[in-house]
Amino acid sequence: MQTVAHPSRILPAVVVHRSRADEAYAQLKSDIAEFRLVPGDRFTESDVSERLGVSRTPVRQALFRLQQEGFVEVLFRSGWRVLPFDFDQFEQLYDLRMVLETTAVQRLCTGSQQVDLALLDALAAIWLVPPSERSSDRVQVAEWDEAFHCALVAAAGNAEMARVHRDVTDRIRIIRRLDFIKQPRIDATYDEHAKILKA
Incomplete structure (x- = not known):
C-alpha cells in the first residue's frame, strides 16, 4: 500500500519567526477556541502575563490584535473581556x-x-x-x-x-x-x- 503525505505536510512551508507577542496571541486565541476562555470571562494583562510567563508588553500587543478581530474588548480600568461570538x-x-x-x-x-x-x-x-x-x-x-x-x-x-x-x-x-x-x-x-x- 502506497503511503501518501498528509496535505498539511505538503502545503508550501512558510518559515515564520514568531515574536513573544505572536506566541501570546496564538496561546490566547487557542484558549478561546478550546473554550478555556469563554465569552464573558474577564482578566487583566497581569493575569495573562503571569500565566504565559511573558512581560505585559507582548500580552498587550496580542490582546489588541484579538480586539481587532472581535474576540475580546478592553474594559475601562478593569481589564479585558472575551466577547460573545459575532x-x-x-x-x-x-x-x-x-x-x-x-x-x-x-x-x-x-x-x-x-x-x-x-x-x-x-x-x-x-x-x-x-x-x-x-x-x-x-x-x-x-x-x-x-x-x-x-x-x-x-x-x-x-x-x-x-x-x-x-x-x-x-x-x-x-x-x-x-x-x-x-x-x-x-x-x-x-x-x-x-x-x-x-x-
Whole structure:
C-alpha cells in the first residue's frame, strides 16, 4: 500500500519567526477556541502575563490584535473581556470562503491552472477510505477538515487566493471546531469531502 503525505505536510512551508507577542496571541486565541476562555470571562494583562510567563508588553500587543478581530474588548480600568461570538461576521467569512473554494474547484475541474496532483492524492488518502477506517477523533478530523479546504484551494495554483483563504480559515477556526462534536457530523464530513474529490 502506497503511503501518501498528509496535505498539511505538503502545503508550501512558510518559515515564520514568531515574536513573544505572536506566541501570546496564538496561546490566547487557542484558549478561546478550546473554550478555556469563554465569552464573558474577564482578566487583566497581569493575569495573562503571569500565566504565559511573558512581560505585559507582548500580552498587550496580542490582546489588541484579538480586539481587532472581535474576540475580546478592553474594559475601562478593569481589564479585558472575551466577547460573545459575532455570528453575522462568521456568516460573511463563510460566504467569502465559499467564493474562494468554488473558484478553486472550477479551476481544478477545467484545468485552467497547473493542478497540484500530489495535494489531491494526499486528500484522497484521508477522505476516500472505507467507513471502518474513518477517524472518530474530533480534534484530528477538525484538523484534517481544515487541511482539506486549504489544500483544495492551494492545489488550484493561485498563491494569492490560497493566502486569503488561509486568513479566512484562521478567523473561522473557532466556530468550525464546534462542527465536530458529534459523530454524525464527522460522518457527513467524510461523505461530503469524498464526493468533492470524486467529482
